[in-house]
Amino acid sequence: MQIDEAYVDSQAPNAAAIKNARGVVLKKKLVGLFRSADGSLLFGDCKGSGADNYRPSADFSDATKPVYRCTCPSHQFPCKHSLALMYAYAQGAKFVEQEVPADISEKRAKVQQRVEKKKEEADKPHKVNTSALKKKIQTQLEGLALLETLINDLVRAGLGTLNAKSARQVEEQAKQLGNAYLPGAQNALHALTGLFYRSQISTEDELKTSERERVYNAALDQLNRLHSLCKQGRKYLNNRLEDAELKPETETDIAAWLGHAWQLRELKDAGLVQAGVEMLQLAFSAHDDWTRKEFVETGAWLNLSTGAVQLTRNYRPYHAARHIREDDSCFHVVICPELCIYPGNLNPRVRWEANEPRPVTPADHQRALGFAKTDLRAVIKDVKAQLKSPLGDRHPLAFVKYRALGRVGDDVILEDQSGERLVLADDGHDGEPATLPLLSMLPKAVHHDQAMLVRFHHDLDTQKLRAKPLSLVTATDLIRLTY
């Protein structure tokens, strides 16, 4: 197992754990460092606040699913002691070879039993409680009826009457959507109402007239999405009501729109799985989605087998944020034995249960460049096809090869080999920083014949399709513009 400091950083649940773990190493609290003969287990003794030393360990018997254990009372995994153990290893500290401790051998055996049991269960046909499912679908249909009533009332009254107070009242009513197993629909409604007040509750909650004018187009677009959600959702749920054995739909992402939380097992059963995939992260960003009341970390990855740009999303609700591992930028190639792909369009969401990192090599950059789309016209056509779908992602990503970056008037453009152009612009999406000014600060060499990951956005006010640069890939480097 190759462990470097970047790998240990990536295993930490949050930034504080990294800091504390490095502190443990610096303070020389690790008073015993050991490794098993086959190198699959690192373990040690660590001074803590108690009379007895803690016994942290990092078990790589399955390198794709490392197991971290410690006798400390921390609820975080890996805890700072296990992380410190790995930092010490990455920094070249001397680990003495020793027998695997008996307690860890026992735990390893139990893990093996669990894995086998899980495999057995996975092989068994999954039984569905049809009566409970029908009851749930019925509740969802009632929820959709409520949503439809809410949006029709809004449209009848006119968006002009919607203000901070009434938007919050609508949200109160929309709480019933959550009870009706429609959290996705509830979030979509919050995306509409959230346009009409500020993120921080203050005396200046209300938008100014000029600000209101700017949100009407977005609000109407969101209403259209909700309207389509009601229609398509009702059709989908009625189909499932008629045939309770029917699996969630995988052709479109309507199930996710309604709030279906896909289990990896479901995705595998539906065949939405790819084996032995290598993924290279092209961009990473994190933002606070206050309408969802969640922190969202998004990774944009290039599937090095298919060349598809796929997304990882880590949602951390405010109330549980501390207990959920915060995602970070990844500077390795991630090897996934099984990559589960959510239903979706251009950039489907992906997840993996287990992964093994390996360092990025120049050959990976070459592979990535080989996957960059050379025909900008075709890319734009695909993007527009997605945008015209009311429930399509409004910010599709594409990895494109360009002949040159240049300027036409005040616009910065990207031009492909055939001379097709795409205007680049910042979009202020999710409060992200501007990336366009960074292009001029890069070496001149990257302005020609490289590849760029861009995120599209259609401006409803100006009817212009623009793209924001997220990262650049050259033969030797990956330049990230967001964080």
Added chain:
Amino acid sequence: MSLALIEESAKEVRRLAIAGSPLAVGDFRLKKFIAPLAAAGEKVPVFAQVAKSIGEVVNGQEADSAANLLNLSTLLNAILYTQGQSGAPGDVRELETFPTTCTSTRTPARVLKPLVEALTSTGGGRFEVIKSACERGAFNDLRLIDPAIRALGDNYPELADLVAEKILPAYGPGILLRIKATFDLKGKREHARRLQLMHQLDPAGTLELCKTALENGSPEVKAAAIACLGQHEDCLPLVLEQAKAKNKTLRAAALEALAVHDRPEVTKLFTELIQGNTLDILAGPFRSLRNQPVLNALLEEGKRVFGLVIAGDSEQLSRCWEIFDCLAYRKDPEVEEFLLHCLSKSEALSKVKIGKNLMVTAARSSIVAGEDLTERLVVMLYQIGTPKALEAILAKRESLPTGAFPQVWRSALRTWPPAKVFDEFSPLVGQKKGPGRQKFDELNRFMAATQWEQGWRFAPAVAADLQAQHRDEVQLMKQAAWDGRWLDAAIKAGESVMVYSLARPDHPAALKYLLGQSAADKPLEPHLIISALLRCRYPQVTDVLLKLIAKKTGAAKYFDYELQLLLGHVQHLPAADLPKLDAFAAKLDEKFVDKYLEALAPLRVTTPTN
């Protein structure tokens, strides 16, 4: 043509969605699009769909108006989404390049985010985050340039200055355009920093901007422009003009900029100003002034004013203080000569009182008595530091005010042998009140500082802001040698801090005194006791320290400064005592264990696995 119809229809739908969908029923503006769209629909079916959908809205029931309007809006938006303009016609030119010295973007988001937050938000604790990031080179990331530029306007000026002086210049001239993009001539301090930074990055290229800023800028930006233009010989006439500006800040900036230039017009200007009533703004410029005629003129004026003060003219006290201000930190022989002359009259000077009328009318800051001037004089001579100056101070030691004692004491240490120092100052030991006690406190603090590694804490206030002087003080402390009789005198007088400072090996009385102090219920300055015992090479020092730590942590709620100082001595204990020290960790309250173990770390000379 047909697409225009779609766009117009979308505008009407937007209007109706804002006003309320019932108004869409029978809406004539929307209705008028039906016919042309239907006609267009014969060629392109989607237009016919739109025409049909509009028909359903305008001819439908009010009850269905919302759903109908949303159906129409969804259809229109779907069409418009396929029509987004993505290109830009026209000639393409090269994208301008302003490469910075850094192109790395390998900083993980987890490291980047707290830094960006510290640079762009408000609140305490941010300065340390940025400073430590700066020291460990974490700013070597392209994505931090814009947040750092934003921080030039931070409410906390130290933070903004750190960014302007240390962080942004390291990116090189490539960032100039980014700084300029949001530069506001009428802005305040933030934009003054921007201008100075731009000038620092590209002096020639920013010259015109500086001239414009001088013409049209806000006072802050103008002052920055003056400082920049002052670095260009050919721009000095512009700066000279500003030396007569009405605004005092601009005048001061101009004089500061001109002071480094040795030119006739500068000489004339300064000579005139010396005769005027605005000497206070000359103090800064005089520190960098190298013009001999100007200095001579100031000394002449100084002699004249000092003569008047000695003659009893209390109204000249403030002016005399301002002249001293201008001469501060200068070490020219003429200045030393002038100051020595003044010191020779110190008895007369100290007797000059503040005039009664001045006490009522003058601003508080300008109330200066003869005694204050004497003290200032001694400080300045001590800073000059020549044997002649120190001897002069010592010669006047009996008549100088108590406030001048720190310089008298240091002059003695630098000049006299230890025995003479003891003979002269030992009567102060044991003084309980009045000037005698004040003087004793000063020498006691000094002795303690010589034994304390972090001597800066007791560094005298003679010129705390002058680093060179500070280094001299540290040097003086390191070299100080004490007559053996000081320790006996301190034990006899019960001056514990002095005993802690001077205790030495093979002095049984001192050891007895130290152990007695450590056994007290609330020992005074316990860390100094340990420091003294370590110096005395007392074999059971570990036991004493552990007792003191146990005493200190017994009822303590927090990890305080005194405990930190105590733990600071752990690293100097014998390594052989490590098992004893380790065993003690188990008895400690949990909240102190981490810090205790940290303190123990340097003692662990072997690696954990060995």
